[in-house]
Amino acid sequence: MPLLAVYTELKKVEEIVGVYRDLASISLPTSAQVRSVDDQFLAVTTQWSQRDLEKSEKTNFTVNYILNAQDYSVLIKTPSQEVKNEIWKKESPSGKYHAVVTSWKNKKGEEKQFIEIWNSQGKIKNYDVCSQEKHGKVNNKDDTFGCLQWSNNEEKLLYTSERKLPKTKSFFGTTNGNDDKKEEKDIVLGKEHYTVEDWGEQLVKKSCSVICILDIKSGTIEVLDTPADLSCGQACWGPEDNTVVFTGWNNDPFRLGLKYCTQRQSAVYTYDLKTQKITSISDKTQSSRSPNISPDQSKLVYFDQPIGGAHKQCSRLKMYDFKTQTNQVILDIVHRPKDEVCNGIYEDVLMSRCWSHDSKQIILSTSYRSRTVLYCINVETKTVRQLNGGIKDGSSSIVDIYKDIIIISCTSPNTPQHLMVGKLLSNPGEEIKWHYLNQPEIDNNISFHLSSHQPTTDRKHSKYGYLDYETILVLPKTTDDKKPPLILFPHGGPHTTFDTLYMMYVAGFCKCGFAVLMVNYRGSLGFGQDSVESILGNIGDQDVKDCKAAADEIISKGLVDGQKVFMFGGSHGGFLTTHLIGQYPDFFQAGCCRNPVTNLTVMTGVTDIPDWVYVESGFDYNHSCLLNPSYSEEMWKRSPIRYVDQVKAPLLLMIGKDDLRVPPSQAKEYYRALKTRNIKTRLIEYEDNCHPIVKVDSEADAFVNIMLWYKEHS
Numbered sequence: 181m182p183l184l185a186v187y188t189e190l191k192k193v194e195e196i197v198g199v200y201r202d203l204a205s206i207s208l209p210t211s212a213q214v215r216s217v218d219d220q221f222l223a224v225t226t227q228w229s230q231r232d233l234e235k236s237e238k239t240n241f242t243v244n245y246i247l248n249a250q251d252y253s254v255l256i257k258t259p260s261q262e263v264k265n266e267i268w269k270k271e272s273p274s275g276k277y278h279a280v281v282t283s284w285k286n287k288k289g290e291e292k293q294f295i296e297i298w299n300s301q302g303k304i305k306n307y308d309v310c311s312q313e314k315h316g317k318v319n320n321k322d323d324t325f326g327c328l329q330w331s332n333n334e335e336k337l338l339y340t341s342e343r344k345l346p347k348t349k350s351f352f353g354t355t356n357g358n359d360d361k362k363e364e365k366d367i368v369l370g371k372e373h374y375t376v377e378d379w380g381e382q383l384v385k386k387s388c389s390v391i392c393i394l395d396i397k398s399g400t401i402e403v404l405d406t407p408a409d410l411s412c413g414q415a416c417w418g419p420e421d422n423t424v425v426f427t428g429w430n431n432d433p434f435r436l437g438l439k440y441c442t443q444r445q446s447a448v449y450t451y452d453l454k455t456q457k458i459t460s461i462s463d464k465t466q467s468s469r470s471p472n473i474s475p476d477q478s479k480l481v482y483f484d485q486p487i488g489g490a491h492k493q494c495s496r497l498k499m500y501d502f503k504t505q506t507n508q509v510i511l512d513i514v515h516r517p518k519d520e521v522c523n524g525i526y527e528d529v530l531m532s533r534c535w536s537h538d539s540k541q542i543i544l545s546t547s548y549r550s551r552t553v554l555y556c557i558n559v560e561t562k563t564v565r566q567l568n569g570g571i572k573d574g575s576s577s578i579v580d581i582y583k584d585i586i587i588i589s590c591t592s593p594n595t596p597q598h599l600m601v602g603k604l605l606s607n608p609g610e611e612i613k614w615h616y617l618n619q620p621e622i623d624n625n626i627s628f629h630l631s632s633h634q635p636t637t638d639r640k641h642s643k644y645g646y647l648d649y650e651t652i653l654v655l656p657k658t659t660d661d662k663k664p665p666l667i668l669f670p671h672g673g674p675h676t677t678f679d680t681l682y683m684m685y686v687a688g689f690c691k692c693g694f695a696v697l698m699v700n701y702r703g704s705l706g707f708g709q710d711s712v713e714s715i716l717g718n719i720g721d722q723d724v725k726d727c728k729a730a731a732d733e734i735i736s737k738g739l740v741d742g743q744k745v746f747m748f749g750g751s752h753g754g755f756l757t758t759h760l761i762g763q764y765p766d767f768f769q770a771g772c773c774r775n776p777v778t779n780l781t782v783m784t785g786v787t788d789i790p791d792w793v794y795v796e797s798g799f800d801y802n803h804s805c806l807l808n809p810s811y812s813e814e815m816w817k818r819s820p821i822r823y824v825d826q827v828k829a830p831l832l833l834m835i836g837k838d839d840l841r842v843p844p845s846q847a848k849e850y851y852r853a854l855k856t857r858n859i860k861t862r863l864i865e866y867e868d869n870c871h872p873i874v875k876v877d878s879e880a881d882a883f884v885n886i887m888l889w890y891k892e893h894s
């Protein structure tokens with residue numbers, strides 16, 4: 181390469197790295213808890229996360245605030261304090277104690293887990309919970325099964341862990357040299373290599389979760405006697421601490437991936453701590469989850485939806501009354517949106533605190549078309565209202581509520597998430613006045629526009645012909661008349677959605693000069709259950725055409741350069757990327773995709789969610805389904821690889837080597853097919869990354885590679 185070209189290339193890299201460094205340094209709130217100190221003051225504890233590119237890890241820290249209880253002004257803000265080795269922290273109901281689950285490696289490199297109890301004087305107890313050998317590893321916050329709950333009398337802690345597995349050793353020797361006689365009789369022979377099923381992508385080694393109770397005074401641990409065919413989680417204390425309420429997922433006949441999949445068979449149960457009797461309180465023909473008890477302990481709410489079908493869908497909000505032992509629907513599944521208020525609930529779980537102080541209302545946030553909005557649902561009148569809050573056309577979500585003081589997180593594509601505090605008012609007509617906890621950093625060089633798109637007559641769905649869809653166009657500020665190149669970016673899933681949130685990659689693309697069109701094609705969440713169902717059996721067609729038509733509309737409005745269009749997407753978004761460059765070969769300059777689905781016919785035996793392949797291809801699924809030539813034929817017709825001969829655009833493929841959802845072989849097969857057809861392509865493989873590719877160093881490397889790829893092929 182001539183010297184000038186080398187210099188220009190280096191300059192380009194430096195600029196992109198600079199953009200990424202700036203964005204990666206932004207810290208974002210992850211959670212917050214509010215509590216009243218007295219009539220005059222409120223205390224708010226907030227948790228934050230920030231990328232540390234030097235250490236290649238995320239730094240977590242807390243910031244504490246003291247607020248004036250009358251006008252919510254910030255009186256004191258403590259300096260940031262880094263949090264290390266902490267898996268989970270939970271304040272007791274009175275605020276006197278904290279329980280902290282910590283993880284630590286001893287000198288032999290073995291992982292130890294402790295539950296520590298703290299008060300204002302310091303650490304008062306520390307239990308090495310796994311040493312009692314009553315259970316396996318404690319679940320953490322992010323696991324679907326995780327929970328940490330103080331009993332109302334503050335004497336006990338409820339948590340979940342993996343069920344204890346029998347120890348095993350080889351038929352021909354010992355596991356280690358120091359097994360004593362007592363241990364020897366508990367050891368089974370020759371089972372070391374038996375498969376232990378788990379719950380798949382991002383839930384590796386989560387096989388069968390059990391509920392545990394730690395007696396804080398004595399340190400004894402009781403593992404509840406739940407059936408071995410249930411994985412238990414999301415546990416909370418029932419009225420007067422006499423029962424435990426939890427969600428149980430069926431392990432049989434075999435486990436399928438649970439991450440991003442709320443349609444698995446599960447129910448809400450109560451466990452009587454005196455009699456050990458387990459009762460299912462939800463409808464067992466539905467999939468139920470996320471029980472949450474009212475402050476007055478008279479009732480609980482939870483979500484349910486049909487078992488099977490789309491991996492995420494619209495859910496019902498249901499309520500169980502402890503006195504009458506009856507269930508009722510508070511907010512039903514919304515098939516076809518009827519009003520401007522609510523299109524249904526699309527959340528996996530409720531916030532751990534979601535009730536108003538009078539136990540009459542629930543606060544939750546969920547997608548309403550392309551925005552996350554706040555809802556207040558009255559469980560007595562079964563009425564729903566949207567709460568005001570945040571940025572115009574932006575998104576707001578609930579972070580915590582305590583005694584009607586609400587903390588929300590507000591954001592938009594040009595405004596990173598920031599926290600606000602307000603009071604839930606008794607008069608539903610009155611607007612909440614929100615106060616900043618931290619000031620947002622608005623990027624005035626980025627703007628965004630929401631558009632709705634009406635499919636042309638030939639593209640209307642045969643059953644749900646009324647459906648429309650939306651896009652979010654994010655634009656860089658340009659100094660000249662030149663229109664920016666466009667990145668067409670459909671989301672994955674397909675049953676998820678792009679809400680008007682701040683997304684680091686999108687902001688980064690804009691700062692590098694690109695416009696980004698995020699497409700909520702039909703099938704996305706937030707538009708009613710009909711939209712979710714409209715895509716089943718139509719993948720590779722309806723979604724592809726929605727994306728292309730949206731790009732055409734935006735180009736025809738003259739907002740972007742129609743001669744410079746690039747494709748980007750992950751997973752099902754990678755499926756759409758490879759479809760679009762194959763079906764519209766002259767439209768795209770280049771493409772990039774992460775863990776793309778490229779060939780459905782070879783997915784069923786290798787993904788952790790084979791049901792996805794059947795259901796999205798338009799078939800019913802049950803655990804005994806086997807692939808046959810007629811399924812395969814339909815799957816082939818819907819696969820991007822079918823169009824590989826037509827591809828012209830250079831394609832960058834990125835793989836998370838540990839992805840269990842979309843096996844790396846999908847990208848590799850497509851890569852080989854492009855190579856042999858002399859289409860420019862590159863494959864990047866990230867070690868220790870699974871489906872999302874979000875390890876700090878990999879995410880950073882992928883960003884720079886994507887930008888260089890597009891710039892090289894502009």
Ligand SMILES: CSCC[C@H](NC=O)C(=O)N[C@@H](Cc1ccccc1)C(=O)O
Binds near residue numbers: 675676752787789
């Ligand atoms: C057999 S893989 C199917 C594609 C995958 N769907 C579900 O997991 C997918 O597109 N994944 C999305 C992840 C996602 C799904 C739902 C909600 C949020 C994220 C992706 O990686 O973007």
